Amino acid sequence: MADLIDKSCTPCRGGIPPLSEAAARELLEQAPAWALHDEARRIERTYRFGNFRDAFGFVAQAADLAEREGHHPDVAFGWGYVTISLRTKKIKGLHENDFIMAAKLDRLAGEAAAG
Numbered sequence: 001m002a003d004l005i006d007k008s009c010t011p012c013r014g015g016i017p018p019l020s021e022a023a024a025r026e027l028l029e030q031a032p033a034w035a036l037h038d039e040a041r042r043i044e045r046t047y048r049f050g051n052f053r054d055a056f057g058f059v060a061q062a063a064d065l066a067e068r069e070g071h072h073p074d075v076a077f078g079w080g081y082v083t084i085s086l087r088t089k090k091i092k093g094l095h096e097n098d099f100i101m102a103a104k105l106d107r108l109a110g111e112a113a114a115g
Contacts (some may be wrong), residue, residue, distance in 0.1 A: 004103040007096075009071040018093020027045045031102035034086075042087040043098055047109050052079045058112050065104055071097045073105075 004027065019027070021040035028034060034043045049055040055077050062084065065071045074085040086102060088095040 004096075004100045005107060007100050009069040009100050011070065012088050012090050012095050012097060014090035016091055016095075018050055018088070018091045019095065024094050026097075027096065027099040031099055031106060034102050034105065037085075038087075041093040042085055043094065043102060044083065044085045045102065045105075046083040049080050049082070049112075054112070055080055055082050058082050058109060061108055061112065062105060065108060066101070069097075069101060069104070071101050073101060110113040 018041060021036070024036060024040045024043075028036065028043070031043070031045075033046040034045045036042075037044050047055075047058060049058065057080055059075055059077050062073070062075065062082070071086075072087075076083045076085075084105060087093060088098060
């Protein structure tokens with residue numbers, strides 16, 4: 001299995017089945033801080049920050065990443081936290097793209113913490 005972080009999201013036009021729970025768990029090994037939800041049809045993670053400004057800054061960076069990848073998460077944030085939820089809406093479940101975004105968001109969060 002190629003590293004997710006090195007891949008780019010591919011357009012999903014629907015008409016394919018979502019990943020099975022077993023396949024989702026296998027991909028989750030490369031994004032272990034994420035959790036499966038909704039009968040393995042969605043993944044979610046909460047990132048913690050020291051203040052509102054840093055959380056907001058991460059949201060802005062995540063939005064830029066989502067635009068570059070063409071894969072858009074659901075985002076909730078407030079003072080000191082950002083919760084990101086990923087699923088591929090066209091297939092009503094998980095696709096490899098969701099895990100690619102998860103891995104890239106984790107790298108982005110690491111860079112934000114280091115910067």
